[in-house]
Amino acid sequence: MSGPYDLPTSRQVSTAPLVAGIREHVDAWRRGGYPGASETSARLLEHWFLDEHQTPDGLEFRYYFAQREAVETVIYLYEVARHRTLPALAGQFASRPIASDGTPYPRYVVKAATGSGKTKVMSLLLAWSYFHRLREPGSELTTTSLVIAPNLIVFERLRMDFENGAIFRDDPVVPPEWRPDLD
Template structure:
């Protein structure tokens, strides 16, 4: 029975969170930072056109994902599943000591636009000064190559409407690959790592974290 209740809780949690995020959207993203409000308005309320003249619009799945991330971080101020369950009155899944770093996860279908959500999260974090260092972990070389195609030289940030025009001059992000030497500026990194211990070691080494 406990296991059954736990499964029901895990099903009710995303539905409860989805309803809260939708209400927050309808209220105009109340209590979000001004920079966050500008980004959300730019992404989802303004018309966009790519360089070739093609109209562009973010997908619903992408919007829900980035809104949920922001809502959890800025409004609920939770950093992991334990804190999220506690904030929403759900059974607690694990002890807090099992969470070393802030941890958010999204389940998105193949082809729903995960890479774009990653880029949106980078832009949101960067302009809010939450962090200017980013480590992207690829499970295999195929995915690494795809990420490299989008992120190396900052291609994705130039091709798509991710940054409001008035902010573009303030976006200085060095993108380096797994085999590149670290450079002193703030980078977004693309290591081809699937082992989380190796990824953590790389992050500590490249970002000089203690």
């Protein structure tokens, strides 16, 4: 049996047509040391998931495997596989045909349960976008993001985490050598 920080020894089979194919590729990419990732992405992945971290109280801090897998998947699909549309994703990963949604914009979705750390995943992906744009020539990512909350309760929680950059300061989101670049 594995813990919440480790690669699961078994998984529930997903009925979603893209999940199995994407997981297989992302697992291989992780095992291979993230080949094809930009220097920025590779450094962030190393910092988040391989470097050791402590909480302000001195306790060990690690991201859950589900958080890691979500972040790795978005980075892999965008930067390594370079898929920006549903037809492109379906062409490589789908177990059955998927109709195009017609959108010209890249959209990535990760499924996560209540209490599984979606806010932490958001903070990592926001930091990835920010630093990728700063450090990678020609990056199409952005240094500015808009977070939309579905209701007041979630808004208040997000406000507490993101206000004045608290989550970027309190969690190990930014490598120490990049802190001066964070506005």
